[in-house]
Amino acid sequence: MAERPIVAEPVAAPFREPSPAVTSREQRIFVASQWQLMWWRFRKHKVAVASALVVLGFYMVVLGADFLAYADPEVSEAQRSLMPPQRVYWFDGWQFAPYVHGVKGARDPLTFKRVYRPDPEQKIRIRFFAEGFEYHLFGLIPTTRHLIGVDAGLDPNKTIFLLGTDLQGRDLWSRLMYGTRISLTIGLLGVTASLVLGVVLGGLSGFYGGAVDTVIQRTIEILRSIPTIPLWMGLAAALPREWTVLQVYFAITVIISLLGWTELARVVRGRFLAMREEDFVVSARLVGCSRRRIIFVHMVPSFMSHIIAATTLALPAMIISETALSFLGLGLRPPAISWGVLLQQAQNVQTVAISPWLMIPALPVILAVMAFNFLGDGLRDAADPYGR
Amino acid sequence: MLAYIGRRAVLAIFTVWAISVLSFVIIQLPPGDYVTSYIAQMASTGSVVSDEEAEALRIQYGLGQPIYVQYLKWMRQIVQGNFGMSMEWRRPVTEVIGERLWLTVVVSVAALILTWVLALPIGIYSAVRQYSVGDYLATFVGFIGLAVPNFLLALVLLYLGFVLFDAHIGGLFSPELQDAPWSAARVWDLLKHLPIPALILGLAGTAQQIRIMRANLLDELRKPYVVTARSKGLPEIRVILKYPVRVALNPFASTIGYTLPYIVSGSIIVSLVLGLPTVGPLLLKALIAQDMFLAGTIVLLLGVMTVIGTLVSDILLVWIDPRIRLEET
16 A cells, blocks of 8 residues: 655674673673564564554454354344444443443434434343353364353353344354455565565566566566556456455455565565675675575575565555455455455444444454554564664 | 657557456456346346347357457547447447546546645645654555545544534435536535545545655755755755745656556546446446446546546646756757
8 A cells, every 4th residue: 555665775894893891781682693683673662562552453353253252243133233333331330341232222203214222121141251152263173152141051042242243144243354354464465476476586587687677677577557456456356256265365466466466576676686795695606506596595594574564554555455345345245254345234324323333344344454554664673783 | 749749649549458458358358248148137037039130130240250350440430529329328429438548537536636736835844844743644644545445534534524423425426416408506516515525536646745855855955956945045945845846846747647647547446436427337347247448448448548548647747857858869
């Protein structure tokens, strides 16, 4: 999404002979490995560290989506359409025992809208590690335990909807958990594909230079001057309607990454160009190392950190692209659940004005994009521990 | 200088060609063609299209020929100013697109101008008063601007407008002037409706320009010539505006090249949310109906528009940056 200012080229730190009076702290810095130095530097960027934790949290949700969800995301019930989020009461008297009130739905005789009223008489206790629908934890272990739930086996009217329900009466919280799984993995897959394209083409461009470089650079310039959304829309609209969820998922990933590799290629090329004339690369060449050895043993490790940073910074664009496409109805299609698919229900202002909770899926999008941006910033600053 | 502009122009022509091929390929990609979707559409309303009729339609629109022939035919028509017929609307594409394209241009350019108008003073302020409350505020708003996808921003603003002011902030015209002929009142109405879409589209760009402006100006302000100017007793405002700002201004022009595609891209989806009468909603509909000439023309025109904008920014850059103007190549 965002173009970032180009990082200043590293200034070679003047090498000082460690004087006998150096403190142990300085000594530690002298002998520390590159990755150790990066970690020390990254640790100082507090916002980036916090963002790293947020990102980690998101991927925990990806892994444990079924555990965190308490309702089957596909079970719909017309009787519970557009139910507002239920208020959770944490204490019953003085005892910690979270519960929600039961909800009675009725049709307004004037507007024919379904209105829901909490029923203070009825307390539905929220249980931890409760029984729910069956799933495979991490795709392996069959279980029915969920983080929260209501007493199993009771009457079906006793339900909880932490974030309310959508038009079809499906639980938004549970759908959000599954949506997170798809939105974040599609970003990860897309960025991996872009990375492969970017490293190969950027590497070729930077290593060989000359005509290869010119062709690749011009191609990048052309791709970058095309407005991407119309192009994505066109490509996504071309996907056959009868494709399965999985096929569409991979096709969308490919489409997003086809246009997203240019920035990564630019970074890789820049590093290759900067590195080609470095002393250690020249000496490796003079010693007679093979080209492959120079690239993979000498060059790649020294700019690995830059690539990781650039990849992190490319992720938000991937997430936004998928969300935008699905929001338009051209990306993932139901029954697939992603943030964009969830937001599709919030498309018109009339619906949103009546049921504002349908906009909740926008929050994780914004949070994830911010977290990846800050994390990427921190990583980029740390990527060059010898600079500045 | 001429060599530089010439190089950019050649690249622009290549880009236009690439866009034309891409937009044509996209439209060819979906399985089936206009006739298949036409048949499906007719079937849903209860009428049946016979095989002969379908064949006649295919021949009429030249759908049976090899793809490169169709492409060349399309290109030849475009050069002659004929963009073909919109098969869904049964009217010439130019007529269907009509003023929507110009409104897209107006919205995009307004967003670009707003980006500069906001980013320039805020960027200068942030650099001159580094680490002040205002600087932090600008940085914070900037991060929000970068992180919130513009269509979500549009959605949230639309909702807030609806809930807080009971007003519909979408659209580009008041209902009574929606289809009115152009007049001073209509232009004024357009100008009144423009700031919100322009702000939504320009926010990410603004955030980024503020950061660039701030970083560049901070670099410049530390240079000896600034110290010299100050020690000679020039008023502070002149010290800052005369040279450092002019040097730091450079990226404003040089980044149009990718700010503009981004804004144009965003305008499509934001238009859908806000209900703006630009080409965005038309493109979505055309793609869903597989109305190939219409969709193709829109993607092509958007691309060409962006390329022209980029070329203009390149020329602008030559004008403001003597390093490029005087470069001998």
